[in-house]
Amino acid sequence: MLNVLFVTTPIFILIAIGFLVVKRGILKPSEVPTLGRLVTMVLLPSLIFVSLSQRSFDEVMNGTYLLLYGIGSVGLFMGVLLYCHLKRGQPFVSSTLNALASTCSNSGYIGFPLVTALVGPTATVALALCMIIENAVIIPLALVLAETGQNRKGSVLMSVFKTLALLVKSPVSLSITAGLLASILEIQLPGPLLKAVQMTAGASGALALITIGGMLAGLSLSALKGSMAEILTPAVGKLVLHPLVMMILLLIFPDFDPQLQVAAVAMACSPMLSIYPILSAKYGYDGVAAATLLVGTIASFFTISFAFWLFGATGFLELGTEVFPDWLLGWPRLRGGDM
Template sequence: MLAILAITTPIFLLIGIGYMARWSGVIQREQLQGVGIFVLYCALPALVIRALTQQPLGEIFQPRYLMAYGLGSIAVLGAGLILCLKLQRQPLNASAMQALGMAASNSGFVGYPVAAMVIGSPAAVLLALNMLVENLLVIPAALILAEMGNQQGSNVWHTLRQTAQNLAKNPILIGLTIGIVIASTGIVIPPPIDKAIHMLAEAAGPAALFVIGGSLFGLRAQGMMRDVGQIVVGKLLIHPLAILVAFLLMPDIEPLYMAGALLFAASPMISIYPLFGQRYHLGDVTATAMLVATVASFFTLSLLIWLMTLGGLLAF
C-alpha cells in the first residue's frame, strides 16, 4: 500500500500546490487561466502528437479498446439520463449535464498524470484513444441533448452544426489530426521541432495538475447533496465498473491497457464541466461535484490501484 501511496500522493500534492498558490495570492485567477490555456492549446496537443508518432500507427490504433471504452462510457451516460430524466423527472438539459459528469473523465489533467506514473509510456497512447471517445462521442452527445432541452427540441440541425464547428476548433482534436497525418505518411519531424514537442509534452502532466488545484480554490461543497452525490458516485465508481465490464466482454485486450482504461475512467470529470454547467443553469452543482470528486479521487484511485495489484493487472 505504501508503494501505491508513493504514486498517488505526489499527484495530489501538485494539486494541493495549485490550490495553495491561489489561496495565498501567489497566482491570480487570470494567471491560472493562462497556465490552463498553455496546457490545453500547447502541452496536451504536443503530448498527443508525440504519442501518435513514437510508434507505428497500426500499433497505436486499437479498435477493440475504442469500442470497449466507448460502450462503457455511453452506457454510463445513458444510465445517468434515465436516472435523472425518467426516475427523478429532471429537465433534459439538467439530466444531460449530470450524465456528462458521470461519463466524461478528466483524461488530460488527471487521468494521464496518474496513468503515466502507474503504467508508464502506454498512458500517452491511451490518452489519445480516450480523447477520441470523449471529444467525438460522449461530450457531443451530452451537449446536443442539453441544447435540445434548452430549445425544447427545436432547431436540432443548428445544434448539430454548432457542435461540429466547436469540435473542429478543439486543440486536442487538432493535435490528433496532426499526429495521425504524420504517423500515416511517414513524415520525419526535424530534430529541433521534435525536441520542442517532447519538452511541451513533458510539461503537460505537472502543469495540468497545478491548474486543477488552483481551479478548486473558492468552490464550496454545500447543499445539492442528492445531485452532487449521484454525479460523484457515477463518475468515480459506476464509470470504472462499466468500463471493467465492457473490457471483460471484449476479447484480446491487453491487461495493461485494461488497467490504464480503469485509471482514466476512475478520474474526476472533465475540467470544463462547471463551464458547461453554467450554460445550463447548473454552475453550482457541477462546480461542487468537481470539487468533491477531485478530493475523493485521492482515496478511490489509491483503492483502485491496490485492487488491480491484488487482481494481477498491475505489479509493484
C-alpha cells in the same frame, strides 16, 4: 497499499500545490485559466503529437479499446440519464448534465498523469483514444440532449454543428489528427524541432495538475445546500460506476494490450472533466456543477487509491505479476505480463 499511494500521492500533491498557490495569492484565480489554456493549447497537443507520430498506426489505433471505452461510456451515460430523470424526477437538462459528469473524464489533467504513472508511454495512446470518444461522442451527445431539453428545437442542429466545429478545430483534436497522419505517413520531425516539442510535452503533466488545483481553489461549496443528491449522483457515477463498467467489459471483450486494459480502468477512475461547470453554465447549473467538480476531485484521491488496491494495480507495478488479482476476477487472461 503503500505502492498504490506511491503512485497516487504525487499527483494529488501537485494538485494541492496549485490550490495553495492560488489561496496564498501567488496566482490570482483570474490567472489560472491562462495556465489552463497553455496546457490545453500547447503542452498537451505537443505531448499527443510527439507520442502518436513516433508509433506505428496499428499500435495507436486500437479498435478494441475504442469500442470498449465507447460502449461503456455511452451505456453508463444513458443509464445515469434515465435514472435521474425517471427515477429521481430531475429535469431532463440536469439529468443530462449528471450523465455527462458521470462519463466524461478529466483525461488530460488527471487521467493522463495517473495512467503515465501506471503504464508509462502507453498513456499517451490511451489519452488520445479516450479524447476521441469524449470529443466525438459523449460531449456532442450531451449538448444535443441538453439543447433538446431546453426546448430550443430551432437551435438544436445549429448547436450541434457549432459544438462539433469547436471540437474539431481544438488544438487537442488537431494534434491527434496530425499525430495519426504522421504515424501513417511515417513522417519524422527534424532533430532540433523534435527536441523542442519533446521538452514542451514534458511540462504538460505537472502543470496540468497544478492548474486543476488552482481551479479548485476558485470553486465554492456554497451550492452544496439542498443539492447533495445532484452532486452525489454524478460523483458516484464517475468515481465508482464508470471504472466498474470498464472492468466488467474487460471480462467480455476480446483480449488486447494489458497496459491499455489498465489504462481504460485508470482513465475511468478519474473525476469529471474540468470544463463541466463551463458547459453547465449555459443551462443555469454552473453552481451545482462547480460543487460537483470540487467534491468529485477531492473524493477521487480516496476512490482512485482504493480502486487500484482493489484491482491489483500494485501487482502491475511489479515485474511479471498480475494486473488484476485472481480472487477478484478469476480470469487468467487478464494478466499484465512483463512490463
